[in-house]
Amino acid sequence: DSGVTQTPKHLITATGQRVTLRCSPRSGDLSVYWYQQSLDQGLQFLIQYYNGEERAKGNILERFSAQQFPDLHSELNLSSLELGDSALYFCASSVTPQNSPLHFGNGTRLTVT
Amino acid sequence: KNEVEQSPQNLTAQEGEFITINCSYSVGISALHWLQQHPGGGIVSLFMLSSGKKKHGRLIATINIQEKHSSLHITASHPRDSAVYICAVYPNTDKLIFGTGTRLQVFP
Numbered sequence: 426d427s428g429v430t431q432t433p434k435h436l437i438t439a440t441g442q443r444v445t446l447r448c449s450p451r452s453g454d455l456s457v458y459w460y461q462q463s464l465d466q467g468l469q470f471l472i473q474y475y476n477g478e479e480r481a482k483g484n485i486l487e488r489f490s491a492q493q494f495p496d497l498h499s500e501l502n503l504s505s506l507e508l509g510d511s512a513l514y515f516c517a518s519s520v521t522p523q524n525s526p527l528h529f530g531n532g533t534r535l536t537v538t
Numbered sequence: 539k540n541e542v543e544q545s546p547q548n549l550t551a552q553e554g555e556f557i558t559i560n561c562s563y564s565v566g567i568s569a570l571h572w573l574q575q576h577p578g579g580g581i582v583s584l585f586m587l588s589s590g591k592k593k594h595g596r597l598i599a600t601i602n603i604q605e606k607h608s609s610l611h612i613t614a615s616h617p618r619d620s621a622v623y624i625c626a627v628y629p630n631t632d633k634l635i636f637g638t639g640t641r642l643q644v645f646p
Contacts, residue, residue: 427582458634468624468636481632513579522632523568524588529581 428452431516431530439538443504446535450497450518451528456480457499458519458527459491463512474499475522506537541565544625544637551644557612559640561625564606572599572610573624575639581624584610615644 428451470483474493
């Protein structure tokens with residue numbers, strides 16, 4: 426058990442809808458990362474927060490947004506969903522950015538129909 | 539060309555064999571991770587390296603910063619080692635770049 430909790434595990438929704446994915450980091454970890462894994466693109470970095478502040482942004486679409494709350498949990502909001510957004514979305518956490526081990530959640534499998 | 543290349547893409551082995559998975563990268567890095575993704579989808583971090591060599595049980599990871607190359611070795615492989623192994627690097631930023639993974643199947 427990594428200590429990182431992601432909810433929900435599965436999500437099925439229709440095109441055009443909006444969903445929110447939630448992540449609770451491992452106790453003591455201040456950094457939270459979001460990654461997308463699709464069949465054709467592999468794992469891609471989306472965004473990172475450190476102690477409530479956005480620290481780095483990757484290939485995150487404008488339709489997607491995220492935040493980290495004072496209790497350090499994070500939410501990833503996906504809106505105007507398209508079929509191509511179907512993927513596994515992983516959250517990971519670490520004590521500090523870059524040079525500390527990563528702990529991954531079990532992922533949220535999003536299916537857009 | 540991807541900034542992180544792994545080889546081989548697919549690997550099959552008999553139980554007990556010594557396995558090597560290679561990772562080459564083209565950028566300067568601050569750290570490299572080896573990850574294991576099980577068939578169910580969950581990802582486990584195996585190692586984080588910035589220099590030298592690390593060992594955990596039957597797994598050994600090495601990195602050569604000058605040659606921009608890392609290897610993951612599995613000694614006495616077992617069917618439960620069957621998974622996708624992913625190399626990922628921090629290119630002196632917080633944006634982790636992933637390799638495409640090596641799918642390993644170990645048969646009894």
